[in-house]
Structure formats: C-alpha cells, structure tokens
Amino acid sequence: MNRVLAIARKELAHILRDRRSLAVAILMPLAMVMLYGAAIDMELRGLSVGLLDQDRSVASRDFGRALSSSGFVKVVERLEDREQVEPGFRQSRFLAAVVIPRGFAEDMASGPEARLQVLVDASDAATAATADNYLKAVVALVASREAELSSAAPFELRTRVWFNPQLRSPDFVVPGLVALILMMICALLTSIAIAREKESGTLEQILTTPVTPLQVILGKVIPYVALGALDAALILLAGRLVFGVPMAGSWWVLAAYCLLFIFIALAVGLLISSRAGSLRVAMIAAIIVTMLPTMILSGFVFPLSSMPWVLRLLCRIMPPTHFLVIIRGIMLKGRLWFPIETTVLVAAGLLLMTAAVRSFRQDLE
Amino acid sequence: MSAAAQPQPAVWARGLTRRFGSFTAVDAIDLDIPPGEVFGFLGANGAGKTTAIRMLCGLLKPSDGEARVAGFRVGAESERLKRRIGYMSQRFSLYGDLSVRENLEFFGGIYGIEGEALGERSDQLLPRLDLVGREEELAASLPLGYQQRLALGCALLHGPAVLFLDEPTGGVDPLARRRFWDLIYEQAAGGVTVFVTTHYMDEAEYCGRVSIMVSGRIVALGSPAELKRESGGGTMQEVFLKVVAP
Amino acid sequence: MMGPTLSMVRKEFLQLRRDRALLFIVLIVPLVQLLVLAYAINNDLHDLRVSVLDEDRSPLSRRLVEAVYATDIFVPGPIPGNSTELEGQLLEGRSDLALRIPPGFSRELLEGAGPDLALIVDGSNSSMAGRGAAYAQAILRGEFARLAEEEMLAAGPGATRLLTVPRFFFNPVLESRIYMVPGIMVMLVTIIAALITGMAVVREKELGTLEQIMVTPLGSLQFVAGKTLPFAIISLIDLSIATLFAMAWFHVPFLGSPGVLLLGVLGYLGVTLGLGLLASAVSNTQQQAMFTVWFYLIFAVLLSGFFFPVENMPEWAQVLTWANPMRFFMNIVRGVLLKGAGLVDLARDLWVLAGMALLTLSAAVASFRKTSA
Numbered sequence: 001m002n003r004v005l006a007i008a009r010k011e012l013a014h015i016l017r018d019r020r021s022l023a024v025a026i027l028m029p030l031a032m033v034m035l036y037g038a039a040i041d042m043e044l045r046g047l048s049v050g051l052l053d054q055d056r057s058v059a060s061r062d063f064g065r066a067l068s069s070s071g072f073v074k075v076v077e078r079l080e081d082r083e084q085v086e087p088g089f090r091q092s093r094f095l096a097a098v099v100i101p102r103g104f105a106e107d108m109a110s111g112p113e114a115r116l117q118v119l120v121d122a123s124d125a126a127t128a129a130t131a132d133n134y135l136k137a138v139v140a141l142v143a144s145r146e147a148e149l150s151s152a153a154p155f156e157l158r159t160r161v162w163f164n165p166q167l168r169s170p171d172f173v174v175p176g177l178v179a180l181i182l183m184m185i186c187a188l189l190t191s192i193a194i195a196r197e198k199e200s201g202t203l204e205q206i207l208t209t210p211v212t213p214l215q216v217i218l219g220k221v222i223p224y225v226a227l228g229a230l231d232a233a234l235i236l237l238a239g240r241l242v243f244g245v246p247m248a249g250s251w252w253v254l255a256a257y258c259l260l261f262i263f264i265a266l267a268v269g270l271l272i273s274s275r276a277g278s279l280r281v282a283m284i285a286a287i288i289v290t291m292l293p294t295m296i297l298s299g300f301v302f303p304l305s306s307m308p309w310v311l312r313l314l315c316r317i318m319p320p321t322h323f324l325v326i327i328r329g330i331m332l333k334g335r336l337w338f339p340i341e342t343t344v345l346v347a348a349g350l351l352l353m354t355a356a357v358r359s360f361r362q363d364l365e
Numbered sequence: 366m367s368a369a370a371q372p373q374p375a376v377w378a379r380g381l382t383r384r385f386g387s388f389t390a391v392d393a394i395d396l397d398i399p400p401g402e403v404f405g406f407l408g409a410n411g412a413g414k415t416t417a418i419r420m421l422c423g424l425l426k427p428s429d430g431e432a433r434v435a436g437f438r439v440g441a442e443s444e445r446l447k448r449r450i451g452y453m454s455q456r457f458s459l460y461g462d463l464s465v466r467e468n469l470e471f472f473g474g475i476y477g478i479e480g481e482a483l484g485e486r487s488d489q490l491l492p493r494l495d496l497v498g499r500e501e502e503l504a505a506s507l508p509l510g511y512q513q514r515l516a517l518g519c520a521l522l523h524g525p526a527v528l529f530l531d532e533p534t535g536g537v538d539p540l541a542r543r544r545f546w547d548l549i550y551e552q553a554a555g556g557v558t559v560f561v562t563t564h565y566m567d568e569a570e571y572c573g574r575v576s577i578m579v580s581g582r583i584v585a586l587g588s589p590a591e592l593k594r595e596s597g598g599g600t601m602q603e604v605f606l607k608v609v610a611p
Numbered sequence: 612m613m614g615p616t617l618s619m620v621r622k623e624f625l626q627l628r629r630d631r632a633l634l635f636i637v638l639i640v641p642l643v644q645l646l647v648l649a650y651a652i653n654n655d656l657h658d659l660r661v662s663v664l665d666e667d668r669s670p671l672s673r674r675l676v677e678a679v680y681a682t683d684i685f686v687p688g689p690i691p692g693n694s695t696e697l698e699g700q701l702l703e704g705r706s707d708l709a710l711r712i713p714p715g716f717s718r719e720l721l722e723g724a725g726p727d728l729a730l731i732v733d734g735s736n737s738s739m740a741g742r743g744a745a746y747a748q749a750i751l752r753g754e755f756a757r758l759a760e761e762e763m764l765a766a767g768p769g770a771t772r773l774l775t776v777p778r779f780f781f782n783p784v785l786e787s788r789i790y791m792v793p794g795i796m797v798m799l800v801t802i803i804a805a806l807i808t809g810m811a812v813v814r815e816k817e818l819g820t821l822e823q824i825m826v827t828p829l830g831s832l833q834f835v836a837g838k839t840l841p842f843a844i845i846s847l848i849d850l851s852i853a854t855l856f857a858m859a860w861f862h863v864p865f866l867g868s869p870g871v872l873l874l875g876v877l878g879y880l881g882v883t884l885g886l887g888l889l890a891s892a893v894s895n896t897q898q899q900a901m902f903t904v905w906f907y908l909i910f911a912v913l914l915s916g917f918f919f920p921v922e923n924m925p926e927w928a929q930v931l932t933w934a935n936p937m938r939f940f941m942n943i944v945r946g947v948l949l950k951g952a953g954l955v956d957l958a959r960d961l962w963v964l965a966g967m968a969l970l971t972l973s974a975a976v977a978s979f980r981k982t983s984a
Contacts, residue, residue, distance in 0.1 A: 020894070024902040032909060039928035040919045048922065089780055090952040092942060095922065115776050122779035123949040125655065125787035127920055132777045133745045162701060163735040172735075192898055280814070281632040283901045284806055288640060296651050301918050303739040305658040305707070311650050325704065332735040333702055422826050423981070444981070448828045458823035462629045463622065474618025475827045503629075519823075 003211050007219025011193060015223060025189065029181045029231045033238045036177060037170040047072070047131055050088055050097040052079040057105035067098065072138045089121040096120045096131050098139075163332040170243035175327040176300035178235050179320045182258065183265045183294045186228040188286040190269030193220055195282035198273070198363075213361050221266050228262040248334030254327065260345055261323045265290075267352035274359040294320045319348045373436055375400040375527050375558035376421060380430030381439075383416050390416040392581035393430060398560065398574075400526070403553045405569050406562040408578030409609050414562045415455075417578070418529050421560070422452050435526040448476070451520030455532045457512050461505030465496055465515055468504055469522060476523035486522055493548070494518045510541030517548060528552060530561040534568065546571055566602040575601075577608050584608055615829050619837025623811075627841065637807065637845060641799040645792075645853055649861055652791040659743050660688030662706035664697045671717035671758075678754040679710065684746055701733050708732050708743055781866075781950050792863050793944040794917040796853045801883055801937060802908060804846045808887030809904035810897045811838055812979075817896065831979045835972065839884040846880055866951030874961055875943035881968025882936040888975040911937045936967050 015021055051067065053060050068075040076094050079085065085097045099117035107114035118135050122128035197203040206216060236254075239245040247254075269286065276282035296302060297311070298320035304312055315321050322341035329335035378396040382389065391413045398404050408414045419425040421434050423443030432439040435449035459468050469487045478486060491497050494514045504512060513533060520528060530549075534542045546568065549559050561572070569575050570589050577585040577592075585592055585608050589601055596604045627634065661679060665672050679685050688706035691697040700706045711729040719726035728751070732744045782789055815821035824834065857863040887904060894900035913919070914928065915937035921929055932938045939960040946952030946960075954961075 018899070020899045020902050024906060028906055028909065035910065035928075036913060039913070039924045086780065087956065090946060090950045090956040092946070118777045120777060120779050121950075122782035123945060124790045124920065125782055127922075128779055128782070130742055130745065132779075133742075133749055135777075136749070137745075160729070160731050162731055162733060196898065277632050278630075279897055280810055281636065283810075283898070284633075284636055287806070287901075287905060288636070288644070288802070292644060292648065295918070296648055299736075302652050303656065303659075303736065305660075305739070306653040306655055307651050311647065314647075315651070328735045329704065335702065424822065424825055444828060444830075447826055450826070452823070452826040454819060454822060456819040458819040460622065460626065460820060461818075462626050467622070467625055471618055471622045472823075472827070474621070475615045475824065475829050477614055477828070479614045 004215050004219040004222070007206075007211070007216060008222040011220050012223045014193070015189075015227070021189070025185055025227050025231065026234070029177075029185070029235050030238060032181065033174065033177055033235050034242070036173050037239065037243045040169045040173050047074065047096060047134055048076045048094040049073050049135075050077040050079045050085065050094040051075045052082065052085070052097060052099045054102045055100050055104040059105035059108050060100045063100065063104075067138070070138055072134070085119055089123075092121075094121075095124075095127065096135060098135065168243075170239060171245050171332060174235065174239035174243065174245045175331055176298075176324060177239075178232055178258070178327060179261070179298065179323050180291075180294050180300065181231055181235060182228050182261055183268070183290045183320055184287070185231055186224055186262050186265035187269035187272065187290045188283070189227070190221060190224050190266050191273035191276070191282045191286040192279065193224070194270065194273035195276055195279040199279045214357070217270065217357065217360060221270070224266060224269075225259075225262055228265065229258065232258045232262075245331065247331055249330035249336060253336055254330050257323065257326050257330070257342075257345075260349060261319065264319045264345065264349045264352060267349060267356045270356035271352060271359060274356065274363045293318060297321070298324050300324060317344075317348075319345055373400070374398055374433070375402070376404070376432075376434050376560060378421070378430065378432035378439075381417065381420060381427055381432050382429035383413075383420055383425060384428040389581050391420065394578070394581075394583045396432070396576075396583075398558060400558050401553055401556050402573045403549060403559045403561070403571065405572030405575040406560060406578070407569055407575055407605060408562075412578040413581040414578055415531060418452075418531055418560070418562065422450060422529055423447055448523070449526045450529060451523070451525035451527070452529045453516050453520045453531065453533050455535060457516040457533075459504040459512060459516055459519070462503060464501045464503055465491075465507070466500040468515060468519055472519040473522040478523060490518050490522060493551070495544070510537050510544075513537055513541065513545060514548070517545070521552070525557065527558045527560060530559065532562055532564065534563065534565060542568070566600065566605060569601045569605075577605060579609055615827075616833045616837045616840075619829070619834065620840045623838065623841040627845075633807075637803055638849065641803060641849055642852065642856065644799060645795055645856065646860075648795050649788060649792050649857075652795065653787055655787045656739055656742055656746065657683045658686050659684060659707045659739060660705070661685045661708045661710060661747070662688035662691055662697055662700050663710045663712070664691050664694065665712045666714040667712045667716040669717035671720065672712045674758075675712070675751060675754055676710070679747065679750055682746075682750065684743075697731075701731060704733070704736075706733070707736060707739065708747060710747070788861055789863050789949060790945065792857045792861050793948050794915075794941055796850065796857065797915075797937065797941055797944055798912060798917060799853070800846050800850050801911070803849065804842055804880065804883045805887045805890075805904045805908060806901065808839065808842050808884050809890040809894075809900045811842070812888060812891035813894050813897045813900040816891075825981050831976045831981060834979055835888060835976045838888065839972075842884055842887075843880050846884075847876065850876060863948060865948055867947035867953060871952075871954055871957060871961075872944065872947045875940055875947070875957070875964060878961060878964030878968050879936060879940040879943075882964060882971050885968065885971030885975045889971060889978060892975065892978040911935050914938060915941050917941060936964060939963050 015025070049067075051064055053064055064075070067073055077088065079088070079097065082099070088094055088097065097119040099119065101115065101117060104114055104116075116139060118132065120128045120131050194203075197206075203216075207213075240247060268290065272286050272289065273282050276285055294300070297315045297318055299315070300320075304315055304321070307315065322344045326338050326341050326345075329338060374397050376396055376398040378394060380393040380395065381391060382393050383391040394417060406414055406418070416425065420427050420439060421432060423434075423439060423446050426440055434446050437443075437446035437449065439446065460471070463471065466487060469490065470483055473483045473486060491500065494517070496511060496515060496518070499507065499511065504515060507515065517530075517533065528549075534545055537545070542565070549561070549571075553559050561568075563569065572589065574586065574588050575592060576583045585604075587595070592604050593599060593601065596607050627637075663676050663679075665676060680687055685708070688708075689700055691700055691709075694711070697709050697711060701709055709731040711731070713727060713729075716726050716728070730744065730747055730751075732740050732747075734740045812821065815824070854865075858865055886907065890903040890907070891900050894903060914921075914932045914935045916932070917937075921932050921938065924932070943952075943957050943960050943964075946957050
C-alpha cells in the first residue's frame with residue numbers, strides 16, 4: 001500500500017507542477033459550465049424575420065406593427081420585393097420572411113379567413129420547423145390581440161412541462177457537462193500520464209523495482225480519481241449556486257454514481273494508453289474517442305429516439321448514455337433507483353477495467 | 366602557437382558575456398582561434414560551455430561583448446553566420462523516423478543544396494562516414510556510434526568553415542570515438558576549424574589548443590603540452606582537476 | 612527560397628508516412644466518424660413515446676389520439692391505467708409525453724363548454740421537450756380545425772381566422788442531416804488540423820531537432836511554411852473526400868461554387884494551422900500544446916453555431932462568436948453547399964477569415980525567433 005501511495009504522490013506532484021494541466025483540469029470545467037450554462041438555449045427565444053407588406057393598407061400596417069412589438073419576433077428588415085428574400089437567406093440576414101399579400105385588408109374584413117405567407121430558411125431543418133410553429137403561434141396571438149376577442153378555443157390545452165418547467169438550459173446542460181468533463185478529463189489525463197511514462201522510459205525504470213503492475217496502475221489512477229471527483233463537485237456546485245440547477249434527489253446517490261462513472265472513464269484512459277504506440281497517438285485518440293461520442297451519442301444534445309436503430313444500439317452500450325439518464329433522473333426527477341442503467345454501468349466498468357489491466361500487463365512484458 | 370600566418374581568425378571573441386537574470390553563465394571570455402585549428406573547449410558541468418557555444422552559433426544573444434565567427438558578427442549577422450557553420454549538439458539531433466539518406470538530404474536541402482548536387486555530396490560523404498550499406502536504415506535503429514557519425518555528416522554536408530561539436534562522443538565506445546576523431550582531423554586538414562567540447566581528457570590531447578572554463582571564465586588556455594608544463598607535469602586529467610578544483 | 616521550404620515539407624511527409632497510427636487517425640477516423648455522426652446528429656424528432664390516458668373513450672377522443680399517432684414523430688407509449696401510473700411512467704422515463712383526456716370530454720366539447728385537455732412533457736429530456744410539446748399542440752389544434760370544418764362542433768366566434776402558409780426554402784423535406792453534415796465536416800477537419808499542427812513543432816523541441824534547425828540558415832517564414840503546408844494538404848484531402856462522400860451518400864446538395872468554397876477553406880485552414888503553431892510555440896511539451904489546443908476547441912465548437920444556434924444565444928455570447936473563425940467557416944460551408952450562396956453573399960465571412968489567417972500566421976512566424984533574446 002505504501003508503494004501505491006508513493007506512486008500516487010509522485011503523480012500528484014507531476015500534476016501540480018504543470019500549470020497548464022492544472023488549468024485544464026480545474027479551470028476548463030468551470031469555464032465550460034459558465035459558458036455553456038449561460039449561452040446555450042435550445043429554445044427559440046427571438047426569431048429574426050423580414051417583413052414584406054404587399055398590401056400597404058391600414059390593416060396590414062397595423063398587423064406589421066403588432067408583429068414587431070409582440071416581443072417574440074424581431075423584424076430586422078422591411079423588404080420591398082419578393083426577390084429580396086432569397087439573398088437575405090443566403091446572407092443569413094434573417095431566418096424567415098413574413099409576406100402580407102395584396103388583398104389582406106379585404107380578406108380580413110370579409111372573412112372567413114385571410115392568409116399570410118411564411119417563407120423559412122430551411123437549411124437548418126430543426127430551427128425551420130420550430131420557426132414555422134413559432135410563427136403560427138405568434139400570428140395567432142397577434143391576430144387575437146388585434147381582434148380583441150378572447151380566442152375562445154373549443155378546448156383548453158393545458159401543457160405542463162415536468163422536471164424542467166421553464167425548459168431552462170442550465171438544468172439541461174449541467175448534467176450533460178458533468179458526464180462530458182468526467183469522461184474527457186479522467187480518460188485523457190490518465191492516458192497521457194501513462195503514455196508519457198512509457199515514452200520516457202521511466203516506466204521501465206519503475207518496473208525494475210519490486211512494484212507490481214497492479215500497484216503501478218492503482219498508484220497512477222488515484223490522483224485522477226481525486227481530480228475527477230473535484231471537477232464533478234465544482235461543476236455541480238457551480239450549476240447549483242450560479243444557475244440554480246435543482247437537486248431533487250440525494251447527493252450521496254449522485255456521488256456514488258459519479259465515482260462509478262469516474263472508474264469507467266479511467267478504465268478507458270488506461271486502455272487507450274496501453275494500446276497507443278506513442279504519446280501523440282494516445283492523446284489524439286483519447287480526445288476523439290471521448291469528446292465526440294460523449295457529446296453526440298449520449299443523448300446530451302441530440303435525442304436518441306431520432307437515430308436509426310443501429311446507432312441507437314451503439315449508443316445504448318455507451319456508458320455516458322446511461323450515466324446521463326441517471327444524473328438527470330437524480331437531479332431533475334428525484335429518482336433513486338436505476339436498475340437497468342446501474343447494471344449496464346457496472347458491467348461496462350468491470351469489462352473495461354479487466355481489458356485495461358490485461359492489456360497493460362501484456363504491454364509490460 | 367601564433368595566429369600570425371592567417372589574417373582572419375575563424376572564431377574570435379572579446380568579453381563575450383551572457384547573463385540569465387542575476388546569474389552570469391559566461392563571464393567575459395576572449396577567444397582567438399585561427400582557421401584549421403582543432404580547439405578543445407573544456408570545463409566542468411555547468412561551467413558555461415554550452416551557453417558559450419550557443420552564443421557563437423547564433424542561437425543565443427550575448428548580454429555583453431562581441432564575437433565573430435567565420436568573419437560574421439554574432440548578433441547582427443547571425444543568419445549569415447549560420448550558413449558558414451555546422452553544429453552538432455549533445456543529443457545528436459537526428460530524425461529517428463527518417464533514414465540515413467533522408468536525414469542527410471533534409472539537412473542538405475535546408476542549407477540550400479539542391480537536386481543533383483545534393484545527391485552527389487551525400488554519396489561522397491557516406492563512405493567517409495562509414496555509412497555505406499546503411500543508407501535506408503532508420504536513424505533510430507542505428508547503433509550510437511553510427512548515429513554520431515550521421516549527425517556529423519549532416520553538419521558537414523554544406524561545407525562549413527567552422528564546426529561546433531558539443532560533446533559529440535558522449536556514450537560512444539572508444540573505437541568509435543577514435544574513428545570519429547579521424548574524421549575531425551580530416552576536416553581540419555581541409556581547413557575547417559573545429560571547436561569541440563568534451564569530457565574525455567584523452568580527447569583533449571588530440572586538440573591543437575585547449576581552454577578550460579570554470580564558473581563562466583576561461584582560466585587556462587594553451588596547447589596541451591604548454592598546460593601540462595605550467596601545471597608541473599602529469600596527464601591532462603591531472604591538469605584539469607588542478608585547475609577546476611584547486 | 613523554395614528549396615529549403617520544400618525540404619521541410621518533404622521531411623514532414625516522410626515522417627507522416629512512417630507513422631501508421633497517426634495516418635490512420637488522420638485519414639480513416641474522420642471518415643468513420645462522419646458516417647456515424649451524420650446518422651447520430653439528427654434533430655428531426657421521431658419515435659417519441661406518448662402515453663395516453665383516455666378516460667372519455669369516445670369516437671372523438673379516439674380521433675384525437677389517432678391523429679397524434681398518425682405522424683412518425685409520436686409512437687404509442689405504455690398504456691396507463693390511471694393518473695398515478697401515467698405520472699410514474701414519465702418519472703421512470705418510460706414515456707416522453709403524456710396525454711390525459713378527462714371523462715366527458717367529447718360531450719363538453721360538442722356543447723361548447725371548453726373542456727380541459729392535459730399534455731405533460733418530460734422536461735428533463737430537453738433535447739426534445741420543447742419541440743415535442745409544440746408538435747403535439749400543433750397536431751391537436753390541427754385536428755380540431757378539421758373537426759370544425761366537418762361542422763361537428765359548434766362554430767367558433769365570428770372572427771376571421773388567420774392562417775399561415777409556410778414555404779421552406781432550400782430543404783423542402785426538412786431533413787436536418789443536410790444541415791448537420793457540413794458542420795460535422797468542419798468540426799472533424801478542425802480537430803485534426805489544430806491538434807496535429809499543435810504538436811508538430813513541440814515534438815521537434817522535445818527531440819532537440821528544433822535547435823538543430825535553428826542553427827541553419829532556414830528562415831522563420833520558411834520554417835512555418837514547411838510545417839503548415841503538409842497539414843494543409845492533408846486537411847484539403849480530408850475535406851474533399853468528406854465532401855464527395857457527403858454528396859454521394861447523404862445527398863447533401865452542392866448548390867454554390869467550388870471556387871468560393873475553396874477560398875473559404877484556404878482562409879480557414881490558414882487560421883487553424885496558425886493557431887496550432889502558436890499553441891506549439893508557447894508550449895514546451897506535447898502535452899501542454901495539446902491542452903492549449905483542446906481548450907480552444909471546446910469553446911470554438913460551442914460558439915460556432917454547430918450544436919446550438921447562435922441566434923438563440925444571449926447578446927454577449929453572440930458577440931464572442933465574432934472572434935471565432937469556425938463560426939464564419941461554418942457559415943460559408945453551409946451557405947455554399949445548401950443555399951447556393953456566392954462571392955457577394957459571403958464576402959464578409961471570407962474577408963474576416965482572410966484577415967484572421969494573416970494575423971495568426973504572422974504571429975506564428977514572429978514567434979519562431981531564431982535567436983533567443
């Protein structure tokens with residue numbers, strides 16, 4: 001045990017001495033939480049729109065004014081001509097154009113319906129669909145305000161959003177960030193640590209001593225567990241204190257699952273470093289293997305249900321996917337028990353760690 | 366041993382100094398080395414030898430004093446100076462993942478030798494370096510003695526006037542060292558000035574003149590025979606120890 | 612002038628050719644990732660599980676439910692027996708949305724009494740919550756409009772209804788992949804170009820060969836050119852392959868001019884490679900260089916408009932994106948490929964990239980002082 005601690009202490013000294021790796025390990029997660037938490041918003045909050053009034057009547061002008069002062073839509077340009085729409089899209093000046101056709105005032109007066117044309121830059125399909133729905137809703141809102149009639153809909157559709165009622169981005173981003181950062185940092189830093197020793201030959205040196213490979217691994221891994229735990233704590237605290245991310249469940253349960261995930265991330269790092277021939281390859285491989293899949297294949301940003309079933313399968317065997325369900329479940333829903341996810345994570349952890357240790361042993365012989 | 370025969374010293378320095386903060390690594394050294402001389406630059410570890418060489422090569426700006434190498438002023442004309450010198454560092458800086466020939470061609474190309482000339486010069490150099498038959502081997506897989514000769518070759522390809530060799534024989538077996546020094550003599554015989562640092566006192570004997578640096582200053586300068594006489598006999602090793610640790 | 616630079620370029624290629632692992636990472640991995648990610652990055656919603664508690668069980672309520680399931684956005688979730696079960700399913704994540712139709716719903720509707728309909732969305736899954744809710748609402752309202760036309764319901768108040776008729780430019784089918792693939796290409800190339808260049812010079816520092824080069828008459832400009840050209844060429848190859856692949860496999864259109872795209876690519880490569888070199892210059896170990904590049908990447912990717920639309924960000928964040936070359940390049944790639952944008956349309960973005968490239972490359976050249984002061 002002493003030997004393990006000696007190795008751990010040396011590793012810690014390495015980390016503390018290299019200011020840049022400290023910055024990455026501590027500063028970066030914090031900066032990411034702050035930036036991502038504050039800047040990301042999946043919901044469309046203000047649509048940039050170009051307005052083309054072909055009717056030029058009192059009614060159309062009133063409508064245009066109501067639209068721009070509705071607060072949901074920003075009329076960034078008043079267009080003169082239909083021809084201006086497409087260049088506007090191409091230059092990304094506005095995302096949609098509302099065209100009030102000639103005869104609008106008459107149609108409004110005579111009823112039963114009047115039509116507006118909504119032209120949308122659909123190169124970004126998701127935003128386009130949202131924009132379309134959005135504009136429909138805004139137009140209806142404006143129309144009802146204009147008519148000063150209580151829009152007596154035949155039924156009252158009460159929509160409630162649970163677990164994140166205002167669809168606040170930090171509530172959605174922070175749990176995902178914990179997963180992302182833990183995976184990246186624990187995997188990356190461990191793989192670097194080991195690959196670096198391999199390359200400099202000091203690993204060989206250590207092995208001429210009575211230390212066993214298992215002790216080497218343990219010793220190297222301990223500081224990074226501590227670092228990972230520290231990072232997770234920092235992110236969660238920042239999320240809670242700065243953004244008010246709720247904590248509906250138990251901190252202890254969350255901590256336990258974080259440790260499990262850290263364990264998995266470390267195993268990944270070990271596996272990469274024992275396979276990689278050089279430090280350079282280990283580093284690049286670690287980044288690519290952890291960053292992109294965790295951001296994209298874990299349900300962090302893109303819904304799993306939207307993927308083809310082949311990919312969905314792939315995602316379901318990835319630890320970050322399940323960890324995300326767990327952490328969101330604990331923080332936002334107050335769940336305590338995750339039978340499926342826990343099984344998968346534990347199995348993945350054991351599998352990866354065994355593979356890593358075996359690969360490491362082979363490497364050393 | 367006077368330099369009267371040649372008007373222009375190959376390496377000349379007056380009061381060359383280099384400070385790092387409050388620490389003076391090289392303290393006002395003077396040098397006057399005629400062309401074609403094999404000059405040994407001795408000193409204990411940390412005495413300032415490498416710093417001095419780096420200044421003379423144009424890698425480091427002097428804090429004080431002046432120096433001229435191959436007729437060019439250190440500092441102001443460093444870039445032109447570099448065309449006339451060759452440098453071999455302690456680490457035999459070669460590209461391990463390139464072959465012998467590829468290393469030679471790379472450094473030759475860097476010095477502006479192109480096309481056919483490059484191929485010809487490499488071909489001429491290989492037998493003198495005893496690297497014939499090993500052209501396609503990767504540098505990293507060569508035995509240390511061969512790496513050393515390859516590094517020298519890379520520094521020679523462009524026909525420099527002055528060769529700076531910083532502990533070129535470190536870690537190499539005695540036979541390889543002897544052969545290396547044969548190469549050095551060959552160069553000197555052709556008029557190249559060789560400025561070499563070494564820890565091996567027997568190599569000090571091979572030099573025309575030798576200087577010993579202690580704490581940034583040159584405390585002894587002369588031919589091995591002169592130094593031994595002044596120190597009251599003995600081997601170069603004894604002379605060295607007497608000077609460095611009196 | 613060219614000779615020494617070409618020697619450097621040749622050397623880099625020779626070294627690269629011998630580094631199998633790196634070649635693999637640089638050529639194969641991006642393509643594999645493009646394939647996987649392009650299928651994964653899909654903002655189109657489908658297969659969202661809706662649990663319906665229909666306590667009315669009338670033909671009307673059944674019609675509403677069928678309308679919801681008729682699209683491929685929503686699929687039936689588990690059927691709850693009562694309210695508690697409904698809520699439990701949401702809690703355990705077995706359904707994404709829940710619809711509760713109270714008893715007596717259709718009777719009250721036909722009488723014009725305005726009954727309540729409850730739609731509950733699992734907000735913890737924010738990637739789909741807002742839009743899922745919006746779609747569900749739209750479907751339900753649409754179904755009501757149809758019912759009204761069939762005069763099954765008491766006519767609403769005599770106000771004129773205002774309809775919107777949408778027309779979608781450039782992507783009538785609303786396929787999100789088309790938007791994402793160019794973005795993925797940009798991201799992958801950036802990662803490779805920045806990381807590899809970032810470590811390129813530091814490696815020579817660590818090995819000692821950098822010092823050897825500094826002793827030669829090779830100029831700073833030639834050195835920088837020699838280091839960046841190989842990676843520029845490789846990145847160009849990567850991008851070309853990726854573009855062809857995207858067009859052939861994913862049917863991403865190419866409406867604009869390749870010349871404009873090339874201009875954008877050159878500018879962007881200039882900036883990225885320059886940044887990689889700068890990171891190299893301020894680092895002493897490969898690890899440090901990599902961390903520096905990584906730090907930049909994390910924020911550049913966030914503020915590029917790839918994952919999260921720039922439009923939605925708060926003002927201060929949008930301002931920050933002005934300093935991000937990736938954002939402009941993303942704009943250029945999407946503009947040329949998807950919208951047929953031309954030189955005039957993208958002039959601003961091209962100029963910005965050119966300026967940034969000039970800045971970073973000059974800084975890189977200046978940072979490689981051959982003589983330390």
